[in-house]
Amino acid sequence: xxxIDWYVESRLENTNxxxxxxNLDRHIGLFTLMNGDKFAFAHGHEIPLNISxxxxxxxxxxxxxxxxxxxxxxxxxxxxxxxxxxxxxxIKGLDEYAEKHGYxxxxxxxxLVFDGDNLTNITxxxxxxxx
Numbered sequence: 147x148x149x150i151d152w153y154v155e156s157r158l159e160n161t162n163x164x165x166x167x168x169n170l171d172r173h174i175g176l177f178t179l180m181n182g183d184k185f186a187f188a189h190g191h192e193i194p195l196n197i198s199x200x201x202x203x204x205x206x207x208x209x210x211x212x213x214x215x216x217x218x219x220x221x222x223x224x225x226x227x228x229x230x231x232x233x234x235x236x237i238k239g240l241d242e243y244a245e246k247h248g249y250x251x252x253x254x255x256x257x258l259v260f261d262g263d264n265l266t267n268i269t270x271x272x273x274x275x276x277x
Contacts, residue, residue, distance in 0.1 A: 176206055179260055183211035190215030190233065195222070199229040212265075214258070219249035221256060221269055230265075232256055237272060 239253035253272035
């Protein structure tokens, strides 16, 4: 994660994008989009998907518009209380953990693009990238 942060920050250093310490603790991060919406993120293994919005709102004393989680090895999107929860797929696809828990999915990642109040949600199929 630190390598990714360093790489992205160095590539965008001459832009108007500001990088802040966005970690609330070692498991949860929070940042504010340019339109003021709050975006929380976590690996996802310590909180059930269905209560993530309420839990992060309570933890931060604020309305959370978006939550991004991993861990579940399959892409999902759910809406709770007008907030959207995105679960990113696994970049590896099927591994021992996923097979043990019945998460059978192709390698993929999710790209979220925000433009004001508009959101574009793109799932990127990585199946043929490694071949």
